Structure formats: structure tokens, C-alpha cells
Amino acid sequence: MPVTVDPPPPLPGLSSVGGKLLIARFDGGQLSSDGGLLALREVERRLGIADRLAACIDDPRSPERVRHRLAAILRFRM
Structure with missing residues (x-):
């Protein structure tokens, strides 16, 4: 029986990209990590x-x- 783990909540307060909501989560499995660059850019801009x-x-x-x-x-x- 597989173990189910609740996904972590999305990080609040990130700006939208191209009119679409940006949600940062860390449970994507084998997805590309290139999307992380958008989050890093946002962090750099805010700080x-x-x-x-x-x-x-x-x-x-x-x-x-x-x-x-x-x-x-x-x-x-x-």
C-alpha cells in the first residue's frame, strides 16, 4: 500500500507571470527545475x-x- 504524503502548501505572495498565478511547490517529482529561475528572480527583485x-x-x-x-x-x- 503506497504511503500518501500531504503536499506542502504553495508559497504565498509571488507575482503572476504572463497573467498566470505562480505557485511554488516542491512535490513535482521529475519535472524540470528551470521554473525555479522565475522564483529566484522574484526573490532577488523583492529583496x-x-x-x-x-x-x-x-x-x-x-x-x-x-x-x-x-x-x-x-x-x-x-
């Missing part, structure tokens, strides 16, 4: 991790020659 980290780093570049802010570069690398 402002890249902006906060960029504020701690001295940017030696000439401001008039900067195309991409340091926070954007950090966000891309994350």
Missing part, C-alpha cells in the same frame, strides 16, 4: 540583493562610459 550588493562595491569605471550598472551585471551573473 534587492543585486542593488544592495552593488552598493557595497566600489565601481572604478568612469561613469560617463558605463553602459550597464554594476547591479545589472551582478544580477546577470546570479
